[in-house]
Amino acid sequence: MKPAKLFIALSIAASLATGVHAQTSTNAAATISKDDAARLVGIAQANIAEIEAGKMALQKSSNPDVKAFAKMMIDDHTKGLEETKKVAAAKNVTLPSEPDMAHQKLAAELKAVPADKFDLAYAKRAGVADHLNVHASLKKDISMLKDADVKALATKLEPTVAHHVEMAKKLATAVK
The missing domain is CATH 1.20.5 (Single alpha-helices involved in coiled-coils or other helix-helix interfaces)
Structure with missing residues (x-):
């Protein structure tokens, strides 16, 4: 040539x-860091778990307050999951489609609870305990996440989860 x-x-x-x-x-x-991607997956897992627990509560409970709380969990966490999916798609992060092992175990335990004890178990475990854990994780995420979009998602979801904690505490007290 x-x-x-x-x-x-x-x-x-x-x-x-x-x-x-x-x-x-x-x-x-x-793309984002492995840590930020893992937190995005964790946010999705929390939403998925609350949706599934809420569906179970709608089926097992006859208490109108429990059913109203469960419906709010389904609605709010479905919205949160959709927002999480949008961020994940933009960041090339594959999200799970079902609850993680810890939440599958919780679901199995709640399913086994007798009907007369279900409302309190749901309010305390899926309501208060799980939301306290998620809220603590979101607050930590907000301070540690590097990706601006994932941080913005965590920041947006945090007040809703804080509200859920308060609502779950009231529910747990009411269904004793």
Whole structure:
């Protein structure tokens, strides 16, 4: 190949390589650290678990206050999960579609609780205890997350979860 043609071919190859690199850099910008991705998965897990526990409460409880709380959990956490899915899609993070093992265990335990004891068990375990854990995690996440979008999600969800803690405490006291 003549030097001029070789120079043109190399220039084209370099331009293509630079374009591919620029495209790769753009895709890389959509990814996040493993820690931030793990927290995003954790946020999804919390939402999934509350939706599933709420559905169980709607089926097992006959208490209108428990049913109203469960409906609020389903509605609020469905909305939270949809927002989490949007952030995850933008960050190339695959989210789970079912509760993690700890929440599957909790669901099995709640399912085994006799009907006359279910309302209190649900209010204390899926309501108060689980929301206290999630709230503490979100507050920690807000201070530690590096990705601005994931941090914004945690910041947006935190007041809702704080409200759920208070509502769950009131419910647990009411159903004693």
